[in-house]
Amino acid sequence: MYSILHRVVIEASNEAVFNAIKTEEGITAWWSKAKIQDDRLTLAFGESGEHEAHFNIKQCQANKNIVWQCVAGPWQETGEFEFNISEDERGTCLHFAHHGWLAADDFYQHCNCKWAFFLASSLKAYLETGLGLPHPNDPNI
């Protein structure tokens, strides 16, 4: 099994990082149009939001940890998305893992690159400047 793994330091509080990953407004500001109902997250993407991915919010520990399980959509096979939040002298350290890849294939490598953009360029900019770069601002790789 392979995992996509990223570490990003963000000059914002643990709480601000947590809220950006927990709320519809936050996720929409740095990833893509999000809808949360109870413990389900739905993400719309594609040129006009015509594709969807559905996640169960499996774990959610305030200012510390969020885990989503993809139950339908492009990552249904690969599964688990984990965000871990910890203190850093510059603010917050975010560790991200997308687990469950059977191979480090082209789709893994594509998603690895995309996750780096959404975390290090978009989420970071959203929290530090107020302006993220959500889909479709991501590079068309």
Added chain:
Amino acid sequence: MYSILHRVVIEASNEAVFNAIKTEEGITAWWSKAKIQDDRLTLAFGESGEHEAHFNIKQCQANKNIVWQCVAGPWQETGEFEFNISEDERGTCLHFAHHGWLAADDFYQHCNCKWAFFLASSLKAYLETGLGLPHPNDPNI
């Protein structure tokens, strides 16, 4: 052993992608200040270029493949950087691998994020628009 693996499609010719990775001018435009002498590449980085990394250019096959071996600097332990260039209907597909990591530790995760930026945001922009985002334009993660 772990590898950092990225796949990026760039709207440019195989030759243009190869030259951007082969020449001082190219590397300086998307990564950091580069100097090439014979089969040695030296890269300067840090706030005022005070740090260096030294590589042997181990393999260089026109428009297809470049391999660097880090012989001194932060990646001396982790070693081998491989670029593979192939055709894509939108231009060129670039597969990048940074091999030789003993663990997927914090430094691996940091470099994984940085490589995505330099390839998908900086190298791609340099080749598609003429303007890259070399160090120190990379996000301070």
